[in-house]
Amino acid sequence: xxxxxxxxxxxxxxxxxxxxxxxxxxxxxxxxxxxxxxxxxxxxxxxxxxxxxxxxxxxxxxxxxxxxxxxxxxxxxxxxxxxxxxxxxxxxxxxxxxxxxxxxxxxxxxxxxxxxxxxxxxxxxxxxxxxxxxxxxxxxxxxxxxxxxxxxxxxxxxxxxxxxxxxxxxxxxxxxxxxxxxxxxxxxxxxxxxxxxxxxxxxxxxxxxxxxxxxxxxxxxxxxxxxxxxxxxxxxxxxxxxxxxxxxxxxxxxxxxxxxxxxxxxxxxxxxxxxxxxxxxxxxxxxxxxxxxxxxxxxxxxxxxxxx
Numbered sequence: 001x002x003x004x005x006x007x008x009x010x011x012x013x014x015x016x017x018x019x020x021x022x023x024x025x026x027x028x029x030x031x032x033x034x035x036x037x038x039x040x041x042x043x044x045x046x047x048x049x050x051x052x053x054x055x056x057x058x059x060x061x062x063x064x065x066x067x068x069x070x071x072x073x074x075x076x077x078x079x080x081x082x083x084x085x086x087x088x089x090x091x092x093x094x095x096x097x098x099x100x101x102x103x104x105x106x107x108x109x110x111x112x113x114x115x116x117x118x119x120x121x122x123x124x125x126x127x128x129x130x131x132x133x134x135x136x137x138x139x140x141x142x143x144x145x146x147x148x149x150x151x152x153x154x155x156x157x158x159x160x161x162x163x164x165x166x167x168x169x170x171x172x173x174x175x176x177x178x179x180x181x182x183x184x185x186x187x188x189x190x191x192x193x194x195x196x197x198x199x200x201x202x203x204x205x206x207x208x209x210x211x212x213x214x215x216x217x218x219x220x221x222x223x224x225x226x227x228x229x230x231x232x233x234x235x236x237x238x239x240x241x242x243x244x245x246x247x248x249x250x251x252x253x254x255x256x257x258x259x260x261x262x263x264x265x266x267x268x269x270x271x272x273x274x275x276x277x278x279x280x281x282x283x284x285x286x287x288x289x290x291x292x293x294x295x296x297x298x299x300x301x302x303x304x305x306x307x308x
Contacts, residue, residue, distance in 0.1 A: 097126075112160050122146060260279055
């Protein structure tokens, strides 16, 4: 299933939030099956697709970091705006540890702008290479608590909804398959709310498209097995996924190589070879600014060969 992919994603421009700053996504989500569900897991993960119900996310050197590097940092933060400017600068430079330490000083803040950024920073720190497993788990749950608090403080903050969805998916990795699948409904609700609050946020649109794609490509036999352990698992279609990917492209053209790739893969799923070739070619020709862009190039090239 598509969720196994590690993605990076950020907008070319700063999408507006309640504080006027961007809310990118970074990291990896996976679904782990409980011991009691091993036979079911084997059935679900057999064949070419893996049954994963997470969110695509971004590593610490994503497009947002590449595109958002500013000319200088605010070295001595005094007020809220100065702290947020410094935080966004550190994020753009992928200074994950420094960013986390800066925002940790504001963990008791009642301001959602601090809290969702701290959730993101905690998650980014958890996903750094060689992170010890127990510390990673601790940081993931910590991130969720900050995202939850951000949402409680300001339910109209689109970034809080986005990060709540991402972090909820993350902690599902540790809570078993039934919780993970059940959370998928809530994840979608918060992504939809994020889009409602900020229709111009290409990242939220892409993420929701990815959510739809994952369930759309789930083979029929895996759907049947999933229905055994969860009465009504989420469903979607390639057409629905396509709508979100196209909308993301509309609000911010060529903002992300992975969105181009997913458009190609979605058209492949819909058996539209001509349009699949078009978007896969665009993905292959996308400027390679990050390691992920290179991965996208390779996957696009492989799929183009497959299509002939």
